Amino acid sequence: MAVDACKALAYRFEPLVVTAERGRLAFFARATGQADPVYADLAAAKAAGHPDLPIPPSFYFSLELGRPDPFGWLAALDVDLRRVLHGEQSFAYHASAHAGDVLTLTSRITDVAVKKGGALELLTKKTGVTRDGQPIAEAVSVIVVRYPAAGR
């Protein structure tokens, strides 16, 4: 069953207020093989001129997964999580952010497209990240939902 485009475009994400925790960023550095101590060691980060551990470039995607039910929006649109692939991801930056910063994430679905005769559906979700009302970053995700039976 394809996603109801009207329902998707009207889906309201609650704004998410989140703080990147220092320990979490250090864990992320370890889990991604990051050898640069700036991303895991407070003293190294400060020596490099950062007030705290910097939030690494792709971590804004992870911040958004801090919602109580991060895939709830897909469930609300009747999407089976097993049929989902991450198609594209991009980020743009306006200012640096660090552990301890209180960030507000505001998301919406901006596009729903059907491809390959209905075998694939592409959902585009845009997320703005702000700190004290000032823009920090934007993230855009394209989520692919597979409908193998519809493929021709």
Next chain:
Amino acid sequence: MTAPTLAAVAAGTELPPLVVDPISRATLALFAGASGDHNPIHIDLDVARSAGLDDVFAQGMLSMAYLGRLLTNWVPQERLRSWGVRFVAITPVRAQPTCTGRILSVTDGLAALELEVTLPDGTITLAGDAVVDLT
């Protein structure tokens, strides 16, 4: 880290490639926890099989994080203006990704790069681009 100067960068300049360790199931479990992506299709073989797959596969964002390391190994992160990727093939367990980047052009101090993550068999898993401020 010594950041590249504008004068040292031109179209065709290649970033030092980043070869990471082969991706183990432990890598996937740790990244699931660290990244907050708890989708079981990457960490639970039973779920992967119920979706008709032979095995779990790596989170796309794990490879994107490796590409992020390629970029921040090359320039301080605050110089990265924007970047994006397409996830063009899945990364199986035990695959060993290599991240590469190449300058396409430099205009007004902004370098446009193309990025790739490839596997030893030549499969391109991620293809992307970035804009880096070299001023």
